[in-house]
Structure formats: C-alpha cells, structure tokens
Amino acid sequence: MEPAIQQVVAALEPFTGYIYPNEYYLQWELLIVLYPYLTGLVAGAFILASLERVFHVKALLPVYRLALLSALAFLIAAPLPLMSHLGHPERAWEMLVTPHTTSAMAMFGFVYAWYLLVVLLLEIWFDYRVDIIKLSNEKTGFMKLVYKVLTLGTTDVSPEAVKFDDKVGKFITVVGIPSAFMLHGYVGFIFGSIKANPWWSSVLMPVVFLFSAIVSGMAMVMLIYMVTSWVRWKTIDMACVNKLAEFLIYVMLVDFTLEFLDFIHRLYESEESIQILSQLITDRLFISLILLQVLMGGLVPLVGLLVARFGKFPDEMRKMFYFVCGVLIQVGIFSMRWNVVIGGQMFSKSLRGLTVYKVHLLGLEGLLMAIVLLVLPLVVLAVLLKLLPPWLAEKQEQKTA
Amino acid sequence: MKTGKIPQQVVVLSLISLVVIVSFFTMRFILTPKSFGKYGHYRADAIDDVKNLPISYAGAKACGDCHDEIVKLKSKGFHRGVSCEVCHGPSAGHTEDPTSIKPEAPRQREGCPLCHNYSPSRPTGFPQIITAQHNPGKPCMTCHRPHNPVPPVTPKDCSACHRSISAQKMVSRHAPLECTTCHSVPKEHFKNPRFVRVEKPTTNEFCGKCHSSDAKAQANLPPIPRIDVEKHAGRYLCWDCHYPHSPEAK
Numbered sequence: 001m002e003p004a005i006q007q008v009v010a011a012l013e014p015f016t017g018y019i020y021p022n023e024y025y026l027q028w029e030l031l032i033v034l035y036p037y038l039t040g041l042v043a044g045a046f047i048l049a050s051l052e053r054v055f056h057v058k059a060l061l062p063v064y065r066l067a068l069l070s071a072l073a074f075l076i077a078a079p080l081p082l083m084s085h086l087g088h089p090e091r092a093w094e095m096l097v098t099p100h101t102t103s104a105m106a107m108f109g110f111v112y113a114w115y116l117l118v119v120l121l122l123e124i125w126f127d128y129r130v131d132i133i134k135l136s137n138e139k140t141g142f143m144k145l146v147y148k149v150l151t152l153g154t155t156d157v158s159p160e161a162v163k164f165d166d167k168v169g170k171f172i173t174v175v176g177i178p179s180a181f182m183l184h185g186y187v188g189f190i191f192g193s194i195k196a197n198p199w200w201s202s203v204l205m206p207v208v209f210l211f212s213a214i215v216s217g218m219a220m221v222m223l224i225y226m227v228t229s230w231v232r233w234k235t236i237d238m239a240c241v242n243k244l245a246e247f248l249i250y251v252m253l254v255d256f257t258l259e260f261l262d263f264i265h266r267l268y269e270s271e272e273s274i275q276i277l278s279q280l281i282t283d284r285l286f287i288s289l290i291l292l293q294v295l296m297g298g299l300v301p302l303v304g305l306l307v308a309r310f311g312k313f314p315d316e317m318r319k320m321f322y323f324v325c326g327v328l329i330q331v332g333i334f335s336m337r338w339n340v341v342i343g344g345q346m347f348s349k350s351l352r353g354l355t356v357y358k359v360h361l362l363g364l365e366g367l368l369m370a371i372v373l374l375v376l377p378l379v380v381l382a383v384l385l386k387l388l389p390p391w392l393a394e395k396q397e398q399k400t401a
Numbered sequence: 402m403k404t405g406k407i408p409q410q411v412v413v414l415s416l417i418s419l420v421v422i423v424s425f426f427t428m429r430f431i432l433t434p435k436s437f438g439k440y441g442h443y444r445a446d447a448i449d450d451v452k453n454l455p456i457s458y459a460g461a462k463a464c465g466d467c468h469d470e471i472v473k474l475k476s477k478g479f480h481r482g483v484s485c486e487v488c489h490g491p492s493a494g495h496t497e498d499p500t501s502i503k504p505e506a507p508r509q510r511e512g513c514p515l516c517h518n519y520s521p522s523r524p525t526g527f528p529q530i531i532t533a534q535h536n537p538g539k540p541c542m543t544c545h546r547p548h549n550p551v552p553p554v555t556p557k558d559c560s561a562c563h564r565s566i567s568a569q570k571m572v573s574r575h576a577p578l579e580c581t582t583c584h585s586v587p588k589e590h591f592k593n594p595r596f597v598r599v600e601k602p603t604t605n606e607f608c609g610k611c612h613s614s615d616a617k618a619q620a621n622l623p624p625i626p627r628i629d630v631e632k633h634a635g636r637y638l639c640w641d642c643h644y645p646h647s648p649e650a651k
Contacts, residue, residue, distance in 0.1 A: 015521040018521075018522075019521060019522050020522055021520070021522040021523070023522070024520065024521075024522050093432075097428070097429050097432055097433055098433055098437055098438075098442070100442050117421075122414070126410070129410065152413045152414070152417065153413050154409045154410055154413050155409070156408070156409040156410070160408075161408060161409065161410070164408045164410065165410065168410070353521075
C-alpha cells in the first residue's frame with residue numbers, strides 16, 4: 001500500500017460510521033469519571049458507619065470512626081474534579097448565592113453543603129467531642145490551640161452530656177442515611193435524566209449508582225482499615241473484616257442484580273439505540289466493561305469473597321483474599337464510572353457511529369491531575385487520622401481492661 | 402456556658418449555626434448584584450455591559466460599499482455563504498479608517514484547513530483535504546482563489562469526493578477495480594453531483610460477470626471467488642450480504 005493511503009486508512013480507523021461535529025471530542029473526560037467515583041466512596045463509607053450506629057452491627061465497631069473520617073476526606077476532595085474540569089473555581093459560590101431552582105446541579109450544591117456541614121461534620125464532632133476535650137487538656141502548644149478550637153468552647157464531659165452526644169449522634173446518622181442516598185443518588189440522577197442519551201437515560205441509574213457506591217465505599221474502608229492496621233503493627237480484627245466481607249457480598253449481589261436487570265431491560269426493550277450500544281459494548285468498552293467491570297471487578301471479587309469468607313482458610317490467607325478482592329472491587333467500580341461517563345459520549349446521537357477517547361497525560365483534565373485528585377483524599381485522611389485518631393476508644397478500652 | 406436545662410453542645414452549635422446562617426444571608430445580600438432577577442435569572446446590567454462592548458465586526462454589507470467587485474464575484478461562488486470577516490477578521494476599524502487600519506489577509510495555509518481539513522464528521526461531498534499530504538508547504542492561494550473557489554481541475558478520480566469509500570476500497574479485495582467497472586458515471590455528475598447521480602448495478606447477474614462459476618477469469622487479477630449465482634443468492638441481492646466496496650469473502 002502507498003504510504004499516503006496508509007495514512008488515510010490510519011486517520012479513518014479510530015472512527016466508525018457517522019458522527020456529528022460536536023461529538024468528535026468528548027466534553028466530559030477523566031475528571032468527570034473521578035467525581036462519581038469519589039462521591040460514591042463517601043456515600044458507601046457513611047452507610048457502613050450507619051450499620052454500626054443505627055443497625056447495631058457491633059462487629060463493625062473498629063471501622064466506625066474510620067469510615068466517618070474516610071467519608072469526610074473523600075467528601076472534601078469530591079468537588080475538586082468538578083472545579084478543575086469547569087475552570088473558574090471562584091465562581092462556584094454563585095451557584096449557592098443565586099441558585100436556579102430548576103437545575104438539579106444547582107440544587108445539589110445544597111445537598112452537598114447539608115451533607116458536609118449538618119451530617120458528617122456534626123456526627124464526627126459529637127462522636128469525638130469528649131476525646132477532643134481530653135486532648136485539648138493533654139496537649140501543649142499549637143496542638144492544644146487546635147483542639148481548643150475544635151471543642152467549640154464546650155467543656156462538659158459529664159455522663160449526661162456523653163449520653164446526649166450519643167443520642168444526637170444516632171439521630172444525625174438516621175438523618176444521614178437518606179442524605180447519603182441523596183448525595184449519590186443525585187449523581188446517578190444527573191446521568192439518568194439525560195433523555196437524549198440512551199446509554200444514560202434510565203430510571204434505574206440512581207439506584208445502580210447508589211448500590212455501586214455502597215460496594216466501593218465499604219471495600220475502600222476495608223482496605224483503609226487493613227492498611228492502617230498493618231502500618232500501626234496492630235492485628236486486624238477478623239470478626240470485623242469477616243462481617244465487612246459478608247455485607248460486601250450482599251451488596252455486591254444486589255448491585256450486580258440491578259445492573260443485570262438494567263442490561264436485560266435494555267435488551268428486551270430493544271429501542272433503536274440497541275445496535276449502536278451493542279457495538280459500543282463489544283468494540284469500544286470491551287476491556288473496561290466486560291473484562292474490568294463485570295469480570296475482574298465484579299464476578300472475580302464476588303467469588304473471591306464468597307470463597308474467602310465461607311471457605312476453610314487460615315486468617316492470614318483470608319486477609320490476603322479480602323485485600324485483593326477489595327482492590328479488584330475498586331478497579332471494577334472505577335471502570336463502571338468510566339463506562340457510564342465515557343461510554344455515553346462515545347457513540348453518535350445519530351446512532352450510526354462511534355468516536356474514540358484517549359486520556360491526556362498533562363493538563364487540567366489529564367491523567368496526572370486525576371492521580372493527584374485520587375491521592376489527595378488519602379492525604380486529607382492521613383491528616384484527619386493524625387488529628388482525630390479513630391483508635392482512641394480502642395486505647396481507652398485497653399487501659400480500662 | 403450551660404443555660405438552664407439546655408445542654409452545652411446545643412447552645413454552642415445553635416450559636417455557630419446562627420452565625421453561619423446570618424453570615425450566609427449577609428454575604429448573599431452583599432454579593433448578589435443589585436440588578437439580579439430583574440428580567441430573569443441573570444444580572445440585568447449584563448445586557449448594558451454587553452451593549453457597551455466595542456463593536457469589532459462591520460458585517461458583510463459594509464464590505465460591499467467599497468469592494469463591490471469582490472463581493473459580486475464571491476456571491477456567485479461556493480463561498481457565497483462565508484462572510485468576509487470569517488477570513489479577514491473583525492474589520493469594524495477598517496470601515497472607519499480604511500487607510501491606516503487594514504484587515505488581515507491570510508495568504509498562507511493556516512486559515513483554509515479550519516473548514517477544509519479532513520474530518521469524519523463533515524458531510525460526504527464537502528471538499529476536504531489532509532493538510533499534511535495536500536501539496537505540503539504550498540499556500541492554498543497558489544491553486545485556489547478564495548473569493549471564487551473551484552477545484553483547480555475537475556476531479557479526475559472519484560476519491561476527491563468519495564474519500565471514505567475510496568479508502569475502504571483501496572484496502573479491499575476490489576482495490577484493482579476501477580469505480581467505473583460497476584458504476585457508469587454521467588459527465589454531468591462532476592458538475593452537479595447531488596442532482597445527477599451515478600448508476601449502480603441492479604441485478605445479481607452484474608456481480609456474476611466476475612463471480613459466477615462460468616465467468617471468464619481475468620489473468621491479471623487474484624483468484625476470484627466463484628459461486629452459482631442463482632443457487633447462492635436465492636431471492637436476495639448480492640449487496641444484501643456483501644458490501645461491494647469492501648467485500649469480505651476470499
């Protein structure tokens with residue numbers, strides 16, 4: 001073949017069929033994939049915390065505070081991908097000051113503020129209040145000042161006050177569960193309500209997003225718990241991780257069923273988009289959907305968790321199983337976000353063509369930025385763990401014992 | 402700080418909430434522009450701001466006042482729908498002071514590919530080039546007149562317009578065949594492609610001329626797949642299953 005023709009063929013190769021000019025480049029890129037992933041971790045971690053607080057799953061006590069702090073760390077980082085994607089972060093406040101009541105995105109600003117200020121911060125404060133007061137008395141210098149500020153001026157550590165803290169904490173968690181559902185259900189709602197896009201437009205979207213959020217959040221807290229235990233040279237509470245694995249199995253089953261239901265429903269409905277969507281799945285999304293999301297991030301960890309939880313293994317082996325499954329689940333859920341966000345923009349609204357997406361390395365929406373934004377919540381978490389160690393209660397229990 | 406029976410925490414948090422709420426609404430009051438919401442969900446003063454912006458574009462009509470010959474020439478050509486300032490840039494200043502302010506006159510290759518570089522999303526038939534391969538380094542104006550652009554010569558081959566089909570055919574088993582082997586092309590098609598169409602084969606016997614078992618093979622071509630046209634196709638047409646520009650059978 002002539003070199004000139006080779007170049008023509010190469011230029012044609014990435015695109016198939018017919019696409020409109022505004023579909024040539026994707027408008028929502030890697031950072032928009034990151035955003036639902038991060039908010040999902042928040043919602044999941046919070047739901048996990050509520051299992052202990054509201055539903056009295058005592059085995060999960062060792063991860064209760066860790067889950068709350070993880071939720072806070074991820075929540076602080078969650079809007080950053082959006083700001084980086086949109087540019088002009090200084091304009092973000094305008095959405096709160098002059099909100100448009102018919103815009104789901106604008107209203108979400110309030111859901112976010114409510115969840116951050118009223119639910120998470122308050123719950124963490126009530127839970128840690130006595131510890132903070134104690135720390136403010138024990139510490140010296142700058143840290144004393146920090147803890148003094150964190151007490152917000154309260155000094156009461158009487159049994160009645162502690163009881164009150166507990167009561168309010170529980171009430172906030174009860175309020176927090178629907179808030180967490182809203183927080184992540186909203187992300188699915190935004191995609192699900194884009195009626196012009198057959199890959200997104202589905203009423204099941206918020207529910208699917210929510211359950212996948214719970215899966216990823218639980219798995220993430222399990223991973224963080226295991227890693228922090230290893231770093232602190234503490235033994236991992238097997239009853240806790242076993243319970244976590246059980247809950248993960250249940251939620252994964254529900255999540256998997258919902259996604260399967262969505263798939264079957266689309267197939268049965270067989271709207272005019274079905275052909276391009278099947279091309280999308282078998283061609284552009286084969287690796288990220290079939291291999292990563294369904295197989296490596298769904299079925300393999302599900303079977304892995306089942307085998308590890310109910311098989312006869314030594315604890316060390318079981319921990320390794322859990323850890324690997326936890327990592328695979330993260331890969332799977334991240335792929336799910338990828339497939340929704342990127343997949344939805346890869347086919348033409350003409351339903352006759354597919355475009356391509358290549359991740360950039362540099363720039364505000366590039367891979368490096370995404371890595372920074374993924375690592376950032378972990379840094380925030382490290383600071384929070386230093387400031388408000390979740391294992392304070394553990395130590396006190398040991399002391400009293 | 403305990404006030405009667407109200408727990409300390411409640412007092413502190415109520416105070417903080419009050420401060421947060423009051424400062425939010427104060428901020429809102431101060432920061433919301435005064436004219437916000439007058440006409441709709443936006444700052445009404447923005448309209449005046451936009452109105453006061455300096456006008457940069459003169460509009461194509463203004464150009465015709467002086468450059469009537471060029472406007473007349475352009476009005477008959479393929480670029481009749483392209484406004485003067487698309488290529489020459491905003492020229493309101495030039496209309497006010499024609500001698501000292503001159504509009505841009507792009508003479509290199511930078512402007513034309515904005516519309517004419519190959520993009521899969523442009524309609525078939527729209528003149529497109531791959532800039533890196535189409536006379537690299539040569540200014541477009543060497544061969545094309547921007548005010549009345551016509552291809553320098555009538556396209557010799559079909560690929561000038563049917564690039565996608567041509568590229569597909571080029572790498573297919575039908576590469577050695579000329580387009581005219583299957584299509585008869587009226588001369589008028591080159592001038593008026595949308596109204597005078599090429600003719601396409603209509604029967605299976607046409608494909609059978611090469612592919613039927615009793616067809617005469619051509620010596621300079623690779624082995625041709627043979628079939629019994631009647632039995633193989635039944636009531637279907639060949640192109641119901643095989644795409645002639647990229648046939649898959651070996």
